[in-house]
Amino acid sequence: MPNEERRKELGGIENLTEDKIDEILHNFLYYLKQDSLEVNGLQMMLPTYSVSKVSLNAHTQILARRYPKxxxxxxxxxxxxxxxxxxxxxxxxxxxxxxxxxxxxxxxxxxxxxxxxxxxxxxx
Known part of the structure; x- marks a missing residue:
């Protein structure tokens, strides 16, 4: 994620929840449909791959925290x-x-x- 704000949003794992990830993905889809990814701090090169990968990484950390064994x-x-x-x-x-x-x-x-x-x- 090239945008500092977006990196912080998905990188603050201590405060990140599944609902927050869902909200981020919902906003991404909205920006994508509005053709406004770049103005909202999202990259233009392979944007769906990048957002899905970052979201998956964040969700992995949430699950690891929930199921420590x-x-x-x-x-x-x-x-x-x-x-x-x-x-x-x-x-x-x-x-x-x-x-x-x-x-x-x-x-x-x-x-x-x-x-x-x-x-x-x-x-x-």
Whole structure:
């Protein structure tokens, strides 16, 4: 999210609720239909992908907080050379699953509410 206000809105996980995420998504759809994304601080490049990804990440943190005994995390597989990247990705398809598979195989008590860039734990 390039807009500071939008980043704070979705990044303030301590105060974020499912209702707030729903409100943000509702507003996004309204702005999209009104062709007013940019004037409302939303990016123009792949806006639906960006908003859905950020919302999913925020919801993941909410669920991890609600269910602390379950490992609930986000993973970005990397810039994989697939149709979604118009085959401009720098990572071969064979390497894309490494992060998601690693997270799926975490033992009980593993990290939760985290974001992984492929196999590397990063901060939200």
């Amino acid at each position: 379950i490992c609930i995390n986000c993973v970005h597989p990397g810039f994989v050379n697939t149709d979604i990247t118009w085959h401009t990705g720098t990572m071969p398809v064979e390497e894309g699953p490494e992060g998601p598979v690693m997270l799926a195989l975490f033992p009980n008590g593993g990290p939760t509410g985290c974001y992984f860039d492929s196999t590397v734990l990063t901060k939200f």
